[in-house]
Amino acid sequence: MSTKKTNDDLLERLNLSRRSFLKTTAAGGAAVVAGGLVELKTAKEANAFAYEPYPKDDELETVVTSCAHNCGSRHMLVAHKWKDVIVRLSTDDGRYQRDGHFGKDSLEEPQLRACLRGRSYRQRIYSAERLLYPMIRVGERGEGKFKRISWDEALNFVSKKMIHLKDTYGPTALLDQSYAGASYGVLHKSDQIEGLLGRFLGMFGSRTNSWSVPSYQATTFSSRMTFGTIEDGNEDDAFAHSKLMIMWGWNPAYTFHGGNTFMYMRMAKQRGCKFVLIDPQYTDSASAYDAWWIPIRPNTDAAMMAGMAHHIFTNNLQDQAFIDKFVQGMDAGTMPDWAEGKENFNDYILGTYDGEPKTPEWAENICGVAAKDIRKLASMYAETKPAALKASWAPGRNAYGEQYNRMAAALQAMTGNIGILGGCAEGVGKAWHAEAVAYPYDQYANIWFQSIKSDRWAHCVLNYPNVKREEIGLWQRQDETDGQIPNIKGIFWQGSDWLNQLTNINKDLEAIKKLELVVCMDSTITPSGLYADILLPIATHFERHDTALPWYKGHYYIHRPKVIEPMGESKTDLQVFTELAYRIGGDVFGKAYNPKASRDYFHVNDNVDEAYLREWWETKVIPHQHVDMSWDEFKQRGVYKFNLDQPHVAFRDQIENGTSFQTASGKIEIFSGQLAQITDWKKTMYGYEIPSIPKWIEPWESLNSPKIKKHPFHLISPHPRWRTHSIFNNCSWLRETYEQEITVNASDARRLGLKTGDIVEVWNDRGKCVVPVYVTERCMPGVAVLHEGAWIDLDENGVDRAGNPDMLTLDEPSPAGAFAYNTVLCDIKKTDLEHRPGWDKLATSRAHVFRRDL
């Protein structure tokens, strides 16, 4: 079919005849074509549009793109632009896909509708906090005083410093703290494994890597040990097929985890699925799915699960045939021959080893859930088929959080709910696999000279060289540098606001003073950026060419053209690293880092980016994934949706066809052979012992700890709905939909004399923050909830006036690397200290506190 014919068909089918498509010319440069002319008449009759002038969508140019933050989903955004300005954003309405039409929203190819965060992108890209020019620090570090400099000065400064630090302190001097804030494209990536920065620093020869994932290291570890892979997830449409869904600490109404998961769950509800929520809060997910709410003390989930396992074993409710066939170490009969004398899960639960049967009554003492409810839930889960126990990430962000995830996997396995439609082995939840990398991913990618647990950098910097390898979770190396403590002297932030987001901010602030170079590459001036030496303005994903992947569920690609020209003097990450490579190592480094580019890439990047993306589509996507859409057609439509034969279910092949799991034994390892054979824990990246079967281990702080005499509240810091971590905190549209507030139970509030809206201080020995309080019956007594990601705003005494919970968190991770974000005790009282919400609250209506019917 000729291109013209294809175009004409598209125009007709998509009913877009009045629109103009984004055209990428042969020169690859002109992303902008003239939009339809906008007639801006002043109305003369009483039927005018409510506010004139008002350009209608069909008078504007339409460009399909997507959101791009690190949240849990990836949805379509449709930019309606006039010249080089995005006038408004809409989302998927069924028109853009192949054979689409307005309103098409089938179960196989649902619309990819963006959430409130995605819809507010215009406020982010056009915000006052937008970083538009390279800036260099002129005051003390953290004072927030910068002056504008040229790119030339900025890049010379960075490259000279890099060379100096590497020459003086060696190959571990530069700490890679890139993260996913600018990530999830295939070309412009920021993360620790596939990121652009990792490859750049690795090639340069000085990089300390940060290996633990703040959000979900517990379940990553658990799934690797149990299933041999982190791809333990079902596709979102599989969630429509459960008869029982246990949402363990899971709040998709806030996180929007994965494509259309929440919508398919609604479908399950309409088909009669029962929902259960185990959580210290009665969340919006609980109300929307009409769930049985079981409030639980934070950090005690593994104990409740052990109680459920006890009930299932002692009533013989387990799926023994499944266990015998697929599971290692669930009971004595499924232990491997070599493991004589090692513990199995059944005997642990029954108390054979320690004389302590993990009965529901035993569990009740720890987790606060009535034994009868533990029994009832265990019976429901064992007797309903198929049933999904969705073990979410939040309860894993704890001291010994990996035990919760390992215990969940044991329950999933003993009830035979793995590998079947309507069951669930999540976990991590990663499902359908996208082709993720379009830039050169070669022998230089993810080279590191030491690798540490991500939240131990400050500990390492402050105590160097008197640091033990287990304290920082040093990853094992196969050469003579194994065990050498990294001498960190500089930090790179690429797409990361980690100073604001890691644990124990006060300690981070101490450590950052000791560094000699702090580089922040971002499109926004973040709280971290204020502590940088140099700020490099990075083009947002609206200002560079890329393709979007689903975040962890959903099966589609969304094209991301350059919707508008980069604002100010912004450049892409890839442009910056390429230019730095040329400045540091001339043509050799420059060409190796970016083989398709020439020396002028810093100024002209469109052709090269197009070449990488086209090659990726034509050599990876089309052949590997049986895609029959050309790159040009994809670019024109903006989206490609896969139509799968059946819902993707993790481990279906293992269960239906008997193929091996990816573990050493080929089975689901409730008894982990890998862990059982470790003899010197200090030499592992874990540093400390981890049992080879799931066990309840008392966390260092909880409501059961004697420490509650001093700090009686357990503070948890879940992901907010109105931000993605710290991203979007500066968007007033989102700010007026919520308050950064600490949630407490009404009985606690009465005792403390608090009512909703009162300003309180929240503190422990590590730090203090100031926030308004929200009083509700929907939260467990003794628990306080403060959402993560508020932008720190410190007063002269180091008190955070904006309410960031990481002022109070502890920077000691769990052995497996899980951040202990939710293992925090604190106290709360009414205060006269200043609270600064960070935006003009008075400017808004307050409908969100309207009619809270207490």
Add this chain to the structure above:
Amino acid sequence: MSETKDKAKIKEAVKRVKRETYTPVKPDTQLGFVHNNVDCIGCRACEIACKDKNGLMPGPRFRRVQYIEGGTYPNVYAYKVNMSCNHCAEPACLPTCPTGAIFKRKADGIVDIDSTLCIGCRRCEAACPFGAPQFDPADNIVKKCNMCVDEIEAGRKPYCVMACMMRVLDIGQIDSIWDGELETVAVGPNDEIVRQVKNMANIELTKPSIGFVPHSKGKVK
């Protein structure tokens, strides 16, 4: 916004308003919203889509997802009531307008404000029992939801409806919504539709064009 108001035009409009106040426009068909109070996760994507569509700064919120919660720990409940302008059969805002800026469309019953006539006196804001008209300090006039008439005229649905990730908000011919005859995924197979929920102003005041799938605790006896 025009700086000078056309005085002759205002006179003419006032006459029309008086006529219509006592005889409200009988639309050929009346469009209205339907919202599922139970299945709504309260994400407010509709609100943000509306803000973006209408180019609003912080302050006016044409669409408001109201969070209702109650009970005593641990027996609690929560649901959402999502409302913008109800495009009432007998709009309370309309007769209060001194310049005739507010009008009800004959074709579809949508109530709209002509920004070239509005002087920002805010009387309509006070009159509406649902909080639909809202003052926009940026432009010194009152604005409100007009059900995205531009989208409707283009054969599409309003931004809020098309933003709903749970597909629990929709529009349709209001009688068919109330009769349960509208084909929409906003309403589940066993859901009933009501015109009034708890804590909402008496619908006899203005006869709002809206239907709800109510929460058990939100039902009015």
